[in-house]
Amino acid sequence: MACARRPSKTPFDAVRKSGTFLAVFVTSLCCCLVAVFFLVQRQAQVEFSRLENIILAQRDDLKGDISGLLFKTRALAALVVHSDGHVADFDDVARYLAHTRSTDVLALAPAGVISHVYPLKGHEALLGMNLLDFPYGEASAASHDHNGISVFGPLQLPDGTTALVGILPVFLKDDAHQGQFWGTAFIALSFPQLLDVANLGLIEKQGLSYDILSFDRHKDAWRPIAASARPFDEDAPHLNMPLQIFDANWQLRISYNQPWHGFFENWFYIFSATLLSLLLASLAQKNRDLAEAHCRLEEMVYNDTLTGAFNRRGLFHTMAARAAEGQDKKFILYYLDLDRFKDINDTYGHNAGDRVLQHFAAVIQSVAPQGSVFARMGGDEFILVLFSTDTDVQMTAGLDRAAATLARGLPHEGLPESILFSVGRAGYPENGQTLDELLSRADKAMYLDKERRRRHTRQVARQGCAAGCR
Template sequence: MASDRHSSKTTFDAVRKSRTFLGVFTVSLCCCLVAVFFLVQRRVQVEFSRLENMILAQRDDLRAELTGLLFKTRALAALVVQNDGHVAGFDEVAKFLANSKSIDIFALAPGGVISHVYPLKGHESLLGMNLFDSPFGGAFIASQGNDGISVFGPLQLPDGTNALLGGLPVFLTNAKGQNRLWGLAVIALKFPQLLDVADLDLLEEQGLSYEILRYDPQTKQRVPISASDRPFDEHAPHLNMAIQIFDANWQFRISSNEAWHESFENWLYIFFAAVLSLLLASLAQKNRDLAEAHHRLEEMVYKDTLTGALNRRGLFYTMTARAAEAQDKKFILYYLDLDRFKDVNDTYGHKAGDRVLQHFASVIQSVAPPDSVFARMGGDEFILVLFSAYTEAQMTAALDKAAATLANGLPDEGLAVPIIFSVGRAGYPENGKTLDELLSRADRAMYLDKERRRQHTRQVAR
């Protein structure tokens, strides 16, 4: 049975230790993961700030380039206005303006019909084309009421090239000061080559995705005109930035498609969080083990291993601590001694004697007040110190109840003989001012009680 109890206690201690470790590990890991979450969120915010700076720079470069190129149509319009509707020196002016690799052609279209194209070679099919009758003529017609540059496309020209068109209505003033529409000055920009100024390839090299969208007035939806090779994920965190180029409303959006679990840095955070949690759990477990070891050491030093009561050292330590807390508080000390205990050891053996001591200690503690101090002085001698408001009559009744229980012995363990004890009493401060004085006084009173029991036994025997 002792082996089973020891095994059960060992198992319970192991479970308790594992629960402590797992509990601290779980709590600390949750706290660390919360910290990691905010750290990752902060990292995302920093990444978004970086993306915002990049997209602003790319947008401004692109808008500045396109605006500068489209403004060249004003020079063509000025050429027509200066010559009062006659086109002279077109090739020379267009050649001078075509100083960018992004420019495909310049064209003039009196009445909407293209009559001049630069460079003409390779674009002969554009001559005679009526811009108002073309598939995108509706947009040109709508631009007639606008004295600013209108942007169309990108779209495919009849010669098979893709281009972004810029058209500027040209107005002439008659003698009465009235304006009349002469036609259009047109520039076609190579697409998507004109986007090179934004260095969009750099975005892809950094693992970013992007899209440039234009608003299509016919479908009333945004249509992508350029995108990265990596598909843009609308559900991923991204930034949108509007690009207004004259009357064209574009949208530039950029995002990092790297999910949180694809980031080595995030996994590094989680790894260190787990390691820190393990360290904290180990330290907590170590601290608990040390506390338990300290507690066991105190039990070894101050407690009697057989009965669980305080030993002599524990009694003096506890009474000294109590005296420091309340020096003037009265208490009663009872000296308890088992009668004929040697006969039990001699007759039944020391193991039986140990069970008698354990049973005696258990019964006395069961009738004693909760705030009392119970100690084994050694052998079969015990001390009970009463601090509560128990009267002497109440304590006498409690001890009589214990004596009645002990008188039955331990029949289940083969000890049918009654367990009898003698009691000596000493009160503080009337019977002594020190613990030694009280022990001495109570010891003498106990022996007087023992002697009375012997005389009573002899008289009964006669």
């Protein structure tokens, strides 16, 4: 954008004279007070950020501990595979695996029917339970499909206990080395005692409320499976953290409730609102000056100071910006070069040469269609880009008009010689896929045009000499 020059004043003087200081101060103070209001409302979420690492660590501990316990089914499966389907030393292996208090039951179910249970005492009702029946059948079928542990529950077992169930299919290779379903390894983890491994009580000590939700595959809905003593408040600021344990989807939700005046930060926000408003008001003029300076700097970076057209960097920047916006339709690139420009500089001086360049740029831009891009590549070389092929014919006629205008020179400025130029043309995408390729193609075409003009000039000169000699 164009930047108006301003007198050299301090930001405070300029703002006070224009009344901007007061306007910015009042506006920013109102905004700050509104921001303080929302900061107070969102203070709980700020506390979440402070406690997030602790909570995430507890969630990861919970996931790791539960997953580690469920992995014990793999040891049972290995026992079956090692004994080629004949369950041996089950009690000894299960006794070793079930040394933690969270492990309630370990079992093996050949063909899906539980036949081995540890510890058997108190869990006799599990014997003969068919894991292919509802509700365990769904988990068994799912685990059979992906050959992994499937998690179900927490649910109530036939022995009256509530547990989180893990089921792992066991496969034995037949003579053709194909996996044949043998049955399943089964583990039941007592619930909610299982959650003690994560020490969720620490969350409550931080003044938080929590609950854990499990996705019920049958009802296609979330259901709570554990909660803190203080009820979870969905209307209060809260944080949801997904907890994936094999194929079981859980959510750990945490809410924080505390009066706004219990936070020192809130009082600090209110105290600093006025000071911040004063600072913003004093910076308003400085920001305006910086914006104007940035505008002038951008003009220096992307524009040719002599002709006002884009420079090489400005051309590439503009074309790259159009490409980034998806404007990659056909366009035409003209490469324009002044003829005998060095002779003008040598004869009339560099100031005259600069004036020729300015005049040439002004004439070409006057005949260029709206929306085209005009740039000076350096020296006496220019680029014109048309983004509509419909204007190609019009541009050819426009270049003819420009050539006629330039041929008159600048006699009123002491430059009576004709200003001539050569043109090379390249189209996207038929003549190149990149801007460099198009520039190279148009440059070669321009030099062919220049050479044609030279041959024509020499021919005319020879004919004139021959006529004079006669």
